[in-house]
Amino acid sequence: MKFATVKPVSKALVRYNTFKNTKGTAIEITYYSNVKIIANTFIDSDKFILNAYPNKPKSVTEPFNWGSIYFTHNTVLRSKGGIRIQSDVTGELIDDKYVRGIYINNNHFIDVDMTVYPEKKYWYLINLFTRGGKSYLFSTIKDNVYNLLPEVDFVKKTSGFTVEDNTLIKPENN
Numbered sequence: 001m002k003f004a005t006v007k008p009v010s011k012a013l014v015r016y017n018t019f020k021n022t023k024g025t026a027i028e029i030t031y032y033s034n035v036k037i038i039a040n041t042f043i044d045s046d047k048f049i050l051n052a053y054p055n056k057p058k059s060v061t062e063p064f065n066w067g068s069i070y071f072t073h074n075t076v077l078r079s080k081g082g083i084r085i086q087s088d089v090t091g092e093l094i095d096d097k098y099v100r101g102i103y104i105n106n107n108h109f110i111d112v113d114m115t116v117y118p119e120k121k122y123w124y125l126i127n128l129f130t131r132g133g134k135s136y137l138f139s140t141i142k143d144n145v146y147n148l149l150p151e152v153d154f155v156k157k158t159s160g161f162t163v164e165d166n167t168l169i170k171p172e173n174n
Contacts (some may be wrong), residue, residue: 048081063095082125088133109146136160
């Protein structure tokens with residue numbers, strides 16, 4: 001499912017769906033604001049569950065802001081990718097230095113394998129990137145439950161995010 005625009009657009013709701021055996025990224029967001037992804041199940045996806053980023057600079061003729069993305073109460077099972085959010089791209093037209101209101105809260109991430117990506121910088125369930133033109137503000141990663149496969153970490157954190165009260169499920173040794 002792709003939400004992409006070259007003009008300011010807002011208000012999308014993805015709720016109560018099951019995404020199973022998705023080939024490619026399950027949900028891709030480019031310059032959309034106020035997107036709510038609530039109470040969905042993602043099973044056996046072969047790329048990122050959520051990939052949000054600005055549009056290519058040559059596609060956009062005016063600067064505009066994006067943000068307010070809610071990823072909450074979702075379940076992710078056996079995916080080959082978690083969440084990737086990139087605040088800006090090189091050459092982007094910028095009128096505000098912040099992407100505001102990214103909320104990744106109250107989700108379950110089980111057996112998400114990030115090691116399928118050749119670069120270890122992607123080996124996090126939640127990848128937050130910035131190229132330096134914009135940073136994040138008023139954003140949270142909170143109350144998520146997750147397990148980690150070997151060599152994978154929970155979040156690649158950048159400034160502007162509060163990360164708290166997330167629970168790692170550790171395997172029991174029998």
